[in-house]
Amino acid sequence: MEIVTSKDICILCREVLRLIDKRVIDHGSRTAYIMYRMLQCSEKYEDFELAEFALFSMIHDIGAYKVEKTSEILKFDVTETLPHSIYGSLFMKYVSPMEPLSKILMYHHVDYSKLADVNYEHKDVANFLNFASFLDIYNHSMGDRFDYNRMRSYLGKKFSSRCFELFDLAEARYDIFSHLKTEEWRDELDSFYDDIMFSDEEKDKFIDMLMYISGFRVEYNVVDTVTTTCVATEIANRLGSLSTEEYSALYYASLLHDVGMLTVPLEIIDAPRKLTPEEFNTIRQHVSVTETLLRGRVHDNVTNIAVSHHERCDGSGYPKKISNVEMNMPMMILQVADTVTGLTCIRKFREPKSKDAVISILTDEVNHNRYHHGVVMAFINNYDSIMEIVQKRSNEVMGNWKKLNSQYEVVKKSLVK
Ligand SMILES: [Fe+2]
Ligand SMILES: [Fe+2]
Ligand SMILES: [Fe+2]
Structure with missing residues (x-):
């Protein structure tokens, strides 16, 4: 594929x-x-x-x-x-x-x-x-x-x-x-x-480069993307039931799923208050932006997973309001991984949630049939080991990013002299 x-x-x-x-x-x-x-x-x-x-x-x-x-x-x-x-x-x-x-x-x-x-x-x-x-x-x-x-x-x-x-x-x-x-x-x-x-290796590097590009606007986009990708693939590893093709589609979908967020104004992304219904609507548009960007350019399996990351098993998600009968396993994994990212990552005006809070939120949601039960359990049962891998990988990626930015300051100073 x-x-x-x-x-x-x-x-x-x-x-x-x-x-x-x-x-x-x-x-x-x-x-x-x-x-x-x-x-x-x-x-x-x-x-x-x-x-x-x-x-x-x-x-x-x-x-x-x-x-x-x-x-x-x-x-x-x-x-x-x-x-x-x-x-x-x-x-x-x-x-x-x-x-x-x-x-x-x-x-x-x-x-x-x-x-x-x-x-x-x-x-x-x-x-x-x-x-x-x-x-x-x-x-x-x-x-x-x-x-x-x-x-x-x-x-x-x-x-x-x-x-x-x-x-x-x-x-x-x-x-x-x-x-x-x-x-x-x-x-x-x-x-x-x-x-x-x-x-293939160069293509992977270009896709990683797209992730760094998203950091031009908001630095934490980079950490978010790494976190989602890592959580998704680690859940898949614990479940062990995906085929090689499903696994790779999940991996690329995780890297690319939120690229449409680049069109959401920063005032909305970083708003230190409750969003208005219109603003929520603007945020929701990011899924269709992602779809326009990816459809026909990356494999359809990847696009289909990426654009379903805000759908929920009970049909309460968006944009298509599909339910679990229309979802495949990689989609349901990405939904959980994306939610975990939202709960655990740093935001300008919101502290990351504690482990207990994350587990209690996910448990509550799964009791309401919003996420796939097995996927959530695979995450909760391996919380520490998965989050440790996430931490390690984000440190690597952010290390690269920081090296680039600090070298920029050094080179600029020396050349200006
Ligand atoms: Fe130029
Ligand atoms: Fe999203
Ligand atoms: Fe230039």
Whole structure:
């Protein structure tokens, strides 16, 4: 059972980032299109390598999601370019499967003339990316008033002569400007991703990367996701009744089930009060956002489990109000794991519940037939050992996250000096 194709990994990365802020990733996508055509004209790379550079270029400003205020988005690419370059580079290094390319981001706003002493195999690509990104920002914002030839005043200084050679070739062969104008570039870029090839291990790392991306907005999303995934798979391990395919569908569904929460405003997520009915409604929408994002892109078994995590065995859940006759075991496991996460994780205005409280809430709910009895018992009977594993795994993941963030501060300080 293939959970997700390599191409759909690219599309998922794009769509998840679009949920947070589409301006950055749309700029990235156009830049990716320009980069692909330029690198293609260099005749140095195989199609799958070009596709990988395109994906990398699409997310080249990923650091901006963390370090920039949303109101000032895209200013980072013109004025203060250092913070997002550093953060993006470290993000790629620590939590993506594209570590060998990560330094490109460190240099993607450095003038070509300053790269002379830099010894890095992809420094030319870094300068092409600088060029493509710059070209897109001005071309996109100025429209017909943009005069490409004025960029030539930067030749040899900001941009290498090779940038212009490759772009001029690409423009002559592929009509870049007119394709950008007519939006034809979108389908072309999608078709480039047909050639991308990731191993299962790399795909897993990309899915983990999506989890870290959700932490850009709210840090505890990362811990929540790890907790849910860990509780779900540990319950499955104790039950021992899932097939290999069910187990893997449960695993990926747990990692992806709440990705739609990225569209819920922070004022609602962190509200220090009771939510209004409208606000509850907004929160409930996250399931359909998750469905739109996953359906047709990951295996249906995964999507079906993910979108059922707020359903309840007695039909009192949402959005479809299905009952246990329409549920499979992985769905009922994820429902419990998600609830355990909500009860035990830290929130801005709410303390985590004690073990006794969690057990008493779950017991009460199971007596009302809201959860699967066997699933809840598998959790309650192994509470300590499961929560110990959860703790260990969250520490690992948060350790990575903290390392990334503290290194960012160190590098930024040293470079600012
Ligand atoms: Fe940038
Ligand atoms: Fe950029
Ligand atoms: Fe949810």
